[in-house]
Amino acid sequence: MNFLSNITRSEGDPRILRTGPSSLSMTDKLARGLGWFSIGLGLVELVAPRKLTRALGMEGMEPLVRAYGARELAAGVVTLSPDKQVGLTSRVVGDALDIATLLAAMGPRNRRRDNVGLALAMVVGVTMLDIAATKAVAVRHGRKSNGDARRYADRTGFPQGVEAARRVATAQRQGA
Amino acid sequence: MKALVWHGKEDIRCDSVSDPEIQDPRDAIIKVTSCAICGSDLHLFHNFIPAMLPGDIMGHETMGEVVEVGSGASGKLKKGDRIVVPFTIICGECDQCRRGNFSVCERSNRNKALAEKAFGHTTAGLFGYTHLTGGYPGGQAEYLRVPFADATHIKVPDGIPDEKLLFLSDIFPTGWQAAAQCDIEPTDTVAIWGCGPVGQMAIRSAILLGAKQVVAIDRLPERLGMAAAGGAITINFDEESVIERLNELTGGKGPEKCIDCVGMESHVSLSYPDTIYDRAKQFMMLENDRPHVLREMIYVCRGGGVLSIPGVYSGLDDKIPLGMLMNKGLTVRTGQTHVNKWTDDLLRRIEEGQIDPSFVITHTVGLEDGPEMYKTFRDKQDGCVKVVLKP
Numbered sequence: 170m171n172f173l174s175n176i177t178r179s180e181g182d183p184r185i186l187r188t189g190p191s192s193l194s195m196t197d198k199l200a201r202g203l204g205w206f207s208i209g210l211g212l213v214e215l216v217a218p219r220k221l222t223r224a225l226g227m228e229g230m231e232p233l234v235r236a237y238g239a240r241e242l243a244a245g246v247v248t249l250s251p252d253k254q255v256g257l258t259s260r261v262v263g264d265a266l267d268i269a270t271l272l273a274a275m276g277p278r279n280r281r282r283d284n285v286g287l288a289l290a291m292v293v294g295v296t297m298l299d300i301a302a303t304k305a306v307a308v309r310h311g312r313k314s315n316g317d318a319r320r321y322a323d324r325t326g327f328p329q330g331v332e333a334a335r336r337v338a339t340a341q342r343q344g345a
Numbered sequence: 346m347k348a349l350v351w352h353g354k355e356d357i358r359c360d361s362v363s364d365p366e367i368q369d370p371r372d373a374i375i376k377v378t379s380c381a382i383c384g385s386d387l388h389l390f391h392n393f394i395p396a397m398l399p400g401d402i403m404g405h406e407t408m409g410e411v412v413e414v415g416s417g418a419s420g421k422l423k424k425g426d427r428i429v430v431p432f433t434i435i436c437g438e439c440d441q442c443r444r445g446n447f448s449v450c451e452r453s454n455r456n457k458a459l460a461e462k463a464f465g466h467t468t469a470g471l472f473g474y475t476h477l478t479g480g481y482p483g484g485q486a487e488y489l490r491v492p493f494a495d496a497t498h499i500k501v502p503d504g505i506p507d508e509k510l511l512f513l514s515d516i517f518p519t520g521w522q523a524a525a526q527c528d529i530e531p532t533d534t535v536a537i538w539g540c541g542p543v544g545q546m547a548i549r550s551a552i553l554l555g556a557k558q559v560v561a562i563d564r565l566p567e568r569l570g571m572a573a574a575g576g577a578i579t580i581n582f583d584e585e586s587v588i589e590r591l592n593e594l595t596g597g598k599g600p601e602k603c604i605d606c607v608g609m610e611s612h613v614s615l616s617y618p619d620t621i622y623d624r625a626k627q628f629m630m631l632e633n634d635r636p637h638v639l640r641e642m643i644y645v646c647r648g649g650g651v652l653s654i655p656g657v658y659s660g661l662d663d664k665i666p667l668g669m670l671m672n673k674g675l676t677v678r679t680g681q682t683h684v685n686k687w688t689d690d691l692l693r694r695i696e697e698g699q700i701d702p703s704f705v706i707t708h709t710v711g712l713e714d715g716p717e718m719y720k721t722f723r724d725k726q727d728g729c730v731k732v733v734l735k736p
């Protein structure tokens with residue numbers, strides 16, 4: 170009885186005894202992880218932007234951080250959906266924005282340059298993951314160009330041919 | 346036994362589960378010999394249909410051999426009978442069943458109270474679908490319990506392979522009902538959106554029912570190729586304007602009959618901004634479906650024409666041009682399929698060699714490869730059109 174889901178089964182219906190291979194691959198799980206990460210970070214940026222700006226010596230930029238939070242949330246929701254390719258691609262674009270913003274904050278007058286450097290290293294790390302995941306998802310879920318090679322021109326479905334099939338209704342109408 | 350079990354969004358697993366048992370005298374148990382994955386299963390795969398629960402067994406296109414019969418069904422079925430199981434569970438006795446409106450059987454949905462909150466009046470019980478339709482375990486498994494088995498079956502003769510008969514369970518009658526509800530005249534152009542398995546069956550049905558021309562719309566070359574093989578003129582909506590081409594093919598007047606074999610998950614593309622609008626609203630849970638095809642049909646259909654909608658929609662939708670629908674005097678026919686209403690006639694047509702529905706099968710695999718096949722079918726990889734599973 171170690172499957173929680175068995176509780177919802179009505180009596181007599183089959184219950185799970187042992188679980189087997191899933192349609193969800195490692196790639197999908199990585200995408201899902203990044204999706205949740207996006208949502209977590211987005212929430213922090215939206216709810217507590219001041220914490221971030223203070224740590225990074227970027228006081229006054231809270232509205233921008235909030236906007237980035239909204240962007241993260243949206244990308245996260247899409248990454249968790251069947252359209253994960255779109256979500257991950259938008260994450261990569263977002264990563265580029267983050268990197269550009271952090272680079273701009275690396276100026277010599279920022280007393281928190283060290284923290285900015287740390288943040289930058291983290292963002293670059295996540296960017297690598299995002300790029301890897303985007304590529305892996307494309308391989309796992311994309312259509313190969315040779316998928317088009319199958320055309321099924323012989324699959325009429327009519328053992329006596331299409332023309333004979335067209336005549337069926339005419340014959341029936343005349344019969345009736 | 347082994348079964349394909351829903352665990353959550355995009356998470357289908359081949360699990361070991363306990364065997365089904367007779368729960369009611371009218372039940373029967375079958376040993377599944379073939380089952381298939383349907384486009385409707387993809388809506389569940391994406392978690393777009395509410396009220397799925399982890400642990401639900403998938404599958405509603407199933408056939409097999411009867412191995413156990415309850416006392417209440419023994420008059421109609423016996424051990425060893427070969428049956429195809431319709432995806433709609435029917436009591437055979439209620440008002441609706443007696444009218445042939447099997448997919449709205451009043452008795453077979455065991456979660457009636459829940460369903461009535463969602464749909465007003467309830468639909469029939471369905472195999473391997475949401476708890477709104479009874480939450481009955483499905484047939485992508487080694488064994489299946491068939492409730493109301495004395496009515497819920499199609500007996501099929503020996504000597505015809507499973508592949509020709511299996512689709513009597515759903516997609517063949519579904520394509521057929523979609524075309525039959527159009528009341529096709531010999532002068533009609535029938536336009537069919539979606540060349541998945543249901544669209545393919547609708548194309549063949551419209552031809553057999555005598556349409557002047559059948560036009561099939563999709564974007565996947567292999568599916569369009571299969572549509573053309575069945576006698577359809579094809580439109581690739583990635584490459585050409587559907588509305589312009591349909592008008593061209595009908596002397597500027599539009600098709601008399603339009604069939605939506607796409608449903609709630611219309612392809613999202615920048616060239617169709619309404620699909621982006623719908624997708625965004627779906628993300629925010631402000632809309633259930635992407636009814637692009639429905640909008641297009643209302644727009645392009647000839648006045649006085651018929652819109653037939655086998656494609657599944659799940660809930661509340663936006664921006665439907667009701668004014669256009671009303672003023673053009675269009676007739677809308679839709680519904681889950683009344684499978685048993687059509688199957689005697691369709692079985693005869695298969696036996697006479699008018700049609701062989703197995704043409705649509707592109708992949709045949711064991712149950713353990715089922716989870717991976719959900720992905721292949723969903724992603725339209727490897728020329729996949731229809732997957733048959735052999736438990």
Ligand SMILES: NC(=O)c1ccc[n+]([C@@H]2O[C@H](COP(=O)([O-])OP(=O)(O)OC[C@H]3O[C@@H](n4cnc5c(N)ncnc54)[C@H](O)[C@@H]3O)[C@@H](O)[C@H]2O)c1
Nearest residue numbers: 384385539541542543606607608611612655656657681682
């Ligand atoms: N009413 C019923 O009883 C019943 C029974 C079975 C299936 N269905 C429904 O029928 C629909 C089709 O099923 P299927 O198995 O063929 O699924 P499928 O997913 O294999 O096919 C859908 C096809 O529609 C195409 N498509 C997407 N957007 C389009 C657009 N804008 N214009 C034209 N084509 C478009 C896709 O490329 C795909 O080929 C699903 O919604 C399914 O749930 C209903």
Ligand SMILES: [Zn+2]
Nearest residue numbers: 383384385515
């Ligand atoms: Zn189906």
Ligand SMILES: [Zn+2]
Nearest residue numbers: 436439442450
């Ligand atoms: Zn009934």
